[in-house]
Amino acid sequence: MLPHLAPTEDDAPAPPLLIFTVTGMGGIGKTALAVEAAHRARARGWFPGGFLFVDLRGYDDAPMTADQAVLALLDAMGVRGPDLPPTARRQYDAYHALLTERRNRTLLILDNASDPSQYLPLLPGTDHHRVIITSRDRSDALPARLIDLETLTPGDSESLLTRAVLDTDERDDRPAREADALHELTELCGHLPLALQIAAGMLRRRRHRDIASLVTEIRGAADPTAVLDKGSPGKDVYGRSLVLGPVLETSYRRLPPAQARLLRLLALAPGADTSTEAICALADLEEPVALGLLEDLAAAHLVLPVRCVDGRDSAVRWGLHDLVRAFGVGVVSGDAGLREEGEAARERVLGWYLRWADAADDRLRWLPGMPVPERFGEWGEALAWFDGERAGLVAAVGWGREERFAQEAVRLALCLGEYLYWRRYFDDWIAVAEARREAAGRTGDRLNEAGAWNNLGVALREAGRVEEAVQAHTRARDLHQAAGNRPREASAWNGLGNALGEAGRVEEAVQALTRARDLHQAAGDRPGEAMAWNNLGLALREAGRVEEAVQAHTRARDLYQAAGDRTREASVWNNLGVAQEEAGRVGEAVEAYGTSLEIARECEDWYGVGLALYNLALLHQTAGRPAQARPAYLEAADAFTRANAPDKAALARTQATALPE
Structure with missing residues (x-):
């Protein structure tokens, strides 16, 4: 804003009246910016006539009217007592005449306006002066240069608090000693300057308490503004009340x-x-x-x-x-009435999430011959919808901890597993599975509780928490066994076998996955059987039974091909390639990796693309072909990055860098 306040050259044509409107939420620092800009501009000699300031109190219970403000402005220009015109019309005439006659350039600050009627009659009738209007509301009442203020950056917020503490006592080492607590305090203040200013005052008064104690106090409160307002030092340098609650309350009431x-x-x-x-x-x-x-x-x-x-x-x-x-x-x-209004609103949005998450999940799981789900004609449309709504969906599942929302939250959680696995959002998947387990347990739904344990096990394993995954799958298996649900028990054995394999308990993994395969076969569950065969192949390869692994992956491939499940077929082709390579059938392995890569690209399965390219690169490297290995590693790194697998992307880049020129 400051450069625009600079005067024009003497021989330049006079510009039109320049009006600046500084807008932003209450407590964002609009007044501070306007006054600071005025002081700096005056120090540079740009406004020899000084600046006129009037607080229009637009968000108070009794805002100042333009008629009242003109009296304050006339008084500031020396018109008072017997010199004051008796009527409002003549007062405005006198005010505008004084500004027109005033040769010394002046800056007019009309602060805290809530309605154009407060400031429109006060604008100068000359382009010689400049005007700054501050308001919480963005108005279209006049052409003006708009300056929209946003909250501070995290770095600026931390600098503000640090400077405030050190200005009081340069020996205060809390900001340096408690960097994490300082960062969290700025987050709790929402990087809002007013909240940060209050927090700084509290830290100064609590000189012998650490920053973490204030963080704990604010975090433990239902409403952070209550803690901050209680500790408010009272007034700021402009004589204004430093309280957050009333600032938000006045905006809401209007x-x-x-x-x-x-x-x-x-x-x-x-x-x-x-x-x-x-x-x-x-x-x-x-x-x-x-x-x-x-x-x-x-x-x-x-x-x-x-x-x-x-x-x-x-x-x-x-x-x-x-x-x-x-x-x-x-x-x-x-308010009891508002609480019921809010609960009804939450039920509506939860129902909306459930309707479309169910349809999107159906599309991600769609196979040839199935009906196309409502709304999502293309696979990518379903994935894009999940991407946009992910944070809300995960948070809504958490509502299942409340009895009123438990059943629908459990159903919503069921719709998210495939997507969260596909996008590799394992932390979200863990949170969703935990919330589903708690909600199902609360309602006595043992089937969904067991299913939640099984999903939790998969998410924990993918997140690297293998021993916890073994425990979760074991719990799921025991619950399904007790209920006599053989198909679900088979899924639990499948997950348990994978977790045991990751834990290095290979023989136990082979036994568990063999049991899963047999149960799936007995139930006529071909997709489940295909999954068990694929996972069994991985365990057999780890056990050194490579030819059996090739046969297991081949069987899984055939089942997925028969079902038209291209995504999982791509995964099996990749695993088959690894087994064939270990069996010394390198040519077949190259073909398997190539097929996996082709299908994964077709399905936009970037994690699968990365795995196939990485295995091809590794094969080229082993064969002494670095010129072919390097681009494959780099392409794999790009694919892993797109798949939200940064650890594998970093490994692929490291492998490429380590290759000889």
């Missing part, structure tokens, strides 16, 4: 009922940001109505539009600042 309702409900939405479609379900609104309300809330800086990476208009999502979300949750929890 909203029309429909906007206030949507803000409350959005505070209850799962995930950090939410799609327009999910918000429509949450609030039971048609999309044009919801979009209009969201845009109004965004103009008031209470809702944050979040543009997705692909930049599509339809990819705009909507979020809340953490402190606004906490405030909204507090408003709902304090």
Whole structure:
């Protein structure tokens, strides 16, 4: 903003009146920026007439009117007492005349405006002066240069707190000694300057307590603003009250009922940001109505539009600042009627998630001959929908810890396993499986509880927590055995065999996977049998029984081909190639890897692409062909990166770098 306040050259034509509107949520630092810019500009001699400042108190219970503000401005220019015109019209005339006659360039700051009627009558009638308006609301009432303030970056937030503490006592080593706690404190403050300023004051007064104690206190509170307001030092350097709660309360109270309702409900939405479609379900609104309300809330800086990476208009999502979300949750929890309104909204959005997650999951599991699921005609459409809604879906499953939402949350969790496995979001999968297990246990649903243990075991194994995976699969197996559910027991044996193999207990793995195969065969479950054969092949190879491994993978391949399951067929081809290579059948291995690579690319299975390329590179390297191995390793690294497997991408790049020139 500061460069635009600079005067023009003497011989340059006068520019049009330049008005700056500094907007942002309450506590973002609008006044501080305007006043700091004014002081710096005056120090450079740009405003020899100084600056006139009036606080319009736009968000107080009794905002200042333009008629009241003009009196304050006239007083600042020396017009008072008997010199003051008796009527408002003549006061405005006097005010504008003084500004027109005032040859010394002046900066007018109209602070904290909530409505254009407060400032429009106060604008100078000359282009000689400059105006800065600060407001929580973005207005279209006049042409102005808009300066939208956002929260501080994490680094700037930490620097602010560190500087505030050291300015008081340069020997205070808490920021350096408690870097992690300092970082978490800035996160809890939402990087909002007002919250950070309050936290800094609390740290100064709590000189003999560590930063972690304040972090613990704020984290343990239902509403962080309550802790911060309790510890507020009172006033800032401008004489304003340093309290967060009233700042948010005044913004909320000024909203029309429909906007206030949507803000409350959005505070209850799962995930950090939410799609327009999910918000429509949450609030039971048609999309044009919801979009209009969201845009109004965004103009008031209470809702944050979040543009997705692909930049599509339809990819705009909507979020809340953490402190606004906490405030909204507090408003709902304090009123029985609003609580029921909120619970009904959560039921609606959970039902919406369940409907489309079920359809998207069906599409990911689709095989030839099955009906095409509603909405998702293409596999990529289902995957893209899951990608966009992932955070909300995972958070919504967590609602299953509440009895009202337990059954639907369990059903939703069932729809996420294939996607989370495909995208390798194992931490999310663990969280989903844990929530499903708890919810199923709470409702006495032993079948789903056992299934959750089995899924948890798979996720734990993929995350490298092998011993925990063995325990989870064992628990699943025992529950299914007790219930006499042989098909589900077979799946548990399958998972247990894989976990035992990862744990180095190869013979036990072979036994478990043989049991899984036999149970799947007895039940006529061909997909399950194919999976068991494939996993058995891996265990047999580890046991040194290579020819048996080749036969097992071949059987799995044939079953998947018969089912038309191309993705899993690609995986089996890769495993078959490894077994054939170990059996000395290198030519067949190369063909197997090539087939796996072709199918994986066709299915956009980037992890499978990476595995096939890595194995081909390793084969070339073993054969002394570094010129062929290097590009294959690098392509594998790119594929692993796309598949969210950074450890394997790093390994592939390391292998490529280590090859001789």
